[in-house]
Amino acid sequence: MDFCSMIRTHIDPTTGCKIAYTPHGRFIHIPPSFPRTDWANDFGRPWWKDDSYCVGILSKKTRFIKIINTLTSQEQVIEVCSEEIMSEILDRYVTYNAHAASYTWKYNGKNLEMDKTLEDNTVSDEDEEFYKLSMNDDDFLPAIHLYFNDDLTEA
Template sequence: MAMRRPKYFTPIEVSLHSTIGDLWVSYLGKVYNLTPLVEEYKGNVLLKPIIECAGKDISHWFDPKTKDIRTHIDPLSGCVKYYTPRGRFVHVPPPCPRTDWANDFGRPWWRDSRYEVGLLSTKTRWIRIINTLTSQEQRLEVCSEETLDEILQRYLRYNSHAASYTWKHNGVNLDMSETLSENGIPDEDEEFYQCRMDRDLYTPSICLYFNDDLTEP
């Protein structure tokens, strides 16, 4: 049985989940839904740094090698301490031994895969999808890692029959199992930037042609 492919999210999509009742963050390339954690520790002052960063990327909290919270040497005590510039947060032990700190929570939240909902795109792209049947055009921000099938899923909210169309670029049928780049649609953002050209004027377009064949199942 094939493993299910992780879902990719844009930074803007993550930023939309920025309330106590719907709190996402991203770090080290992954996206996490911490809403259950916030509910579990509701009212705990140690949630404050997490709530302040709702919808944001907090990779700077972590050591990319160990994937644990960054540490530093306290200049006064010479002891290793967690680096938490926004203040100590849930599952980070206190700087000094205390009898009122419960450490029986098991795996700390930043190592708990239960909160993981997908991957953060390393590079997003803008495309134009043109429905040749209706002449409607939709501009979409997509993840460069996504296949055309996954981009189709994004587009369904604008056209629920999107799967009934043939997707083409420059007259060539697109392979829906491949990414934009794999289909020969290069990401030229860097070139446009270096040439001081407005990338919005050169957004690649994908044309949709309705499959008017009623004999297909």
């Protein structure tokens, strides 16, 4: 059974065999650590390889951004995926401001293009640089500023 590609494994110190790493106990479709005659392995595809259970796509990298509403001075820090475009970020930000679409989104004084990612909008990810410099990147989050358009026609 090939569970190595999706389930974390380790070398069992007792047997020296590669087995599933399940520190909180086995779960469905995980074979026992030792050979057993009462374990049926005829269940077909294990659940973690069943595409019908897919609830999302794993991001290459996530990052935190600060969104500042210049009208109310409220700030929200949210985690976003590197693949998300600005309109998708706006859709998630609506929980904090129902009229977020009535704002102009800017970074460093430039309007952001809502059909592009943060990187495409020159909002660079400097996490690696902060790591190399042993700096806390939480103190230097890129700030997206929202400017009210005085147009509540968009909900």
